[in-house]
Amino acid sequence: MNNVRDHDADAALDDYDEHILRRMAQMYAEADPVPPDLVARSQFAITLDALHAEVAELQRWGTESMAARAEAPTGVETITFSSSTLTTMVTVTPAGPGTVRIDGWAAPGAGLPVELRLERGSEHTVADEDGRFVFEDVSIGLAQFVLRPVGGAPVITPSIQL
Amino acid sequence: MIDATPVPETLAAKAGTLFDQFREGDKAKMADLVALLTPILWHTARAQRLDAHSAEDVVQSAWLALIRNAGSITSPIAVLHWMIVTVRREAWRTASRQSRLGAMEADEFEARPSNEESPDELVLRSADASALWRHVAQLPARCQQLLRVIAFADRPDYSAVADALGMPVGSIGPTRGRCLAKLRALLSTDPAWGIE
Numbered sequence: 001m002n003n004v005r006d007h008d009a010d011a012a013l014d015d016y017d018e019h020i021l022r023r024m025a026q027m028y029a030e031a032d033p034v035p036p037d038l039v040a041r042s043q044f045a046i047t048l049d050a051l052h053a054e055v056a057e058l059q060r061w062g063t064e065s066m067a068a069r070a071e072a073p074t075g076v077e078t079i080t081f082s083s084s085t086l087t088t089m090v091t092v093t094p095a096g097p098g099t100v101r102i103d104g105w106a107a108p109g110a111g112l113p114v115e116l117r118l119e120r121g122s123e124h125t126v127a128d129e130d131g132r133f134v135f136e137d138v139s140i141g142l143a144q145f146v147l148r149p150v151g152g153a154p155v156i157t158p159s160i161q162l
Numbered sequence: 163m164i165d166a167t168p169v170p171e172t173l174a175a176k177a178g179t180l181f182d183q184f185r186e187g188d189k190a191k192m193a194d195l196v197a198l199l200t201p202i203l204w205h206t207a208r209a210q211r212l213d214a215h216s217a218e219d220v221v222q223s224a225w226l227a228l229i230r231n232a233g234s235i236t237s238p239i240a241v242l243h244w245m246i247v248t249v250r251r252e253a254w255r256t257a258s259r260q261s262r263l264g265a266m267e268a269d270e271f272e273a274r275p276s277n278e279e280s281p282d283e284l285v286l287r288s289a290d291a292s293a294l295w296r297h298v299a300q301l302p303a304r305c306q307q308l309l310r311v312i313a314f315a316d317r318p319d320y321s322a323v324a325d326a327l328g329m330p331v332g333s334i335g336p337t338r339g340r341c342l343a344k345l346r347a348l349l350s351t352d353p354a355w356g357i358e
Contacts, residue, residue, distance in 0.1 A: 009337065009338055031295070035214065
């Protein structure tokens with residue numbers, strides 16, 4: 001079928017193997033580079049002091065292809081975060097130069113305190129009796145939500161790029 | 163004091179040192195650890211054929227999980243292993259959730275990752291890299307996953323990384339293993355692959 005000799009597999013790794021693997025690393029780094037802001041997003045997310053919070057999972061539904069998200073925020077993006085206790089949906093709409101408006105809805109969310117962590121500090125609001133909340137004139141950049149259900153463990157989201 | 167044999171500064175060892183320093187109270191070391199391990203974790207997630215956004219979220223969630231579980235990791239040197247396992251499991255979970263969704267939603271998700279990595283659309287800088295890409299693509303999927311992740315580690319870490327990927331003992335390191343032997347054989351017959 002092919003000309004691989006079985007005993008090759010049992011030979012000790014040598015420098016040529018390492019050469020191949022180094023070239024593979026270069027190839028993948030070139031073909032599929034780490035997104036430029038991934039390190040910064042992760043570093044931002046872990047500075048949050050809510051170590052025992054539950055991390056919600058994300059689902060994204062953009063109006064454009066998901067691949068377009070990294071570009072200028074021209075479109076409306078809807079993101080759903082789900083945890084075992086809460087489902088939160090936020091819609092991010094471009095508002096002005098460098099700013100967005102965030103409309104959110106959480107269930108169960110009546111009276112839910114919502115924190116929007118930004119690179120320069122946090123904004124706070126409380127969801128209305130239907131679980132709706134709004135943040136207006138939010139500067140674009142990294143953002144992370146912290147939801148603190150009364151009597152329950154806080155829920156944090158991975159950081160997103162607004 | 164006589165010099166001890168230096169411990170090789172492998173990826174796992176460097177990560178272990180930073181994690182140890184973080185746990186000793188030097189909180190800034192966590193940022194260094196994130197910078198150090200993000201490439202291998204990114205390729206771990208992407209090797210599971212996750213789309214780019216999901217891969218980013220999976221990597222980020224793994225860091226949050228590490229912070230929350232920092233106390234339960236018994237040996238700092240195991241932090242690389244722990245992170246790869248966490249990313250791999252979460253990537254697998256996310257991918258299977260997406261393919262369930264995909265079945266309902268006109269397989270929007272499933273179509274994407276495979277398109278993204280079509281070698282025809284990729285412009286790799288050298289003929290050498292293109293040859294390598296072609297041959298890697300002929301390997302079984304598990305071999306591609308293994309070698310892609312291993313490539314971002316150092317030789318003494320290979321077996322531990324393979325283990326974290328759920329690959330059987332001996333799949334790579336200290337011996338070559340079948341995947342790498344197969345790739346070597348393919349490359350040896352290709353004049354486009356140059357040996358320096």
